[in-house]
Amino acid sequence: MLKNIPPLLGPELLATLRAMGHGDEIVIADANFPAEFLGPQVHRADGISATDLLGAILTVMPLDDFVDQAAIGMAVVGDPHARQPIYDDFQQIITRHEPSMHFSTVERFAFYDRAKKAAAVVQSGETRLYGNILLKKGIIRPKS
Template sequence: MLKGIPPILSPDLLKILRAMGHGDEIAIVDANYPAESAGPRLVRLDGQSATDVLDAILGLMPLDSYVEHAAFCMQVVGEPDRVEPIMEEFSSIISHHETGFDLGSIERFAFYDRVRSAYAIVQTGETRLYGNVLLKKGVISPDDK
């Protein structure tokens, strides 16, 4: 155990977060997501919700402020403008950790394609549908404490 590090973040995930560079992406996905076959490094956090994992990761990792959207969810199939309750929770968690960031959305298969090129995937035990979010890592400037 370490002080200030959320205990749900495994040693493997902490190593990945530390190794990621500016612009690298990490996906937090639900229990239904085809993560094993997607390709990138995979960390399993079975039993954890996607919202708890998002909160823990954003407590450590900055989002990219140089792009229009640094966080994306998967659009509801056939209803791209529909916002599921879990998406509202994702937005709230992002707003808690980062100022001025909006949650974007990507069509389902475009989301799958983007995750295939991500640095890593964190598969959670999330059972709520559309419990998937993709994050682009930012920088910590010398002025940040």
């Protein structure tokens, strides 16, 4: 155990988060997401919700404030303007950690294309539909 590190973040996931640089992306995927054959390294987090993982990851990783979209979900197929309940949960967690950042969505296959290029996919046990979120890593600013 380490101080101030959420216990949901195991050593392999922590190593991935630490190795990522500014602009690199990581995906938190729901239990239905096709993670294993997408390409990036997969960290299994069975039994852990996507929202719990999001909160834990944002405890240690900043979001990229140089881009318009740094926390991106998958839009509802056939109804891109629909709001799934998990989207509001994602936004609340993002706001708690990064008050100026907003959750947005992209079309399903655009999400898959970005996920293929991600540093890793964290496969959660999330059973709520559309419980997927891609995070773009930002920088740690020096304290003044």
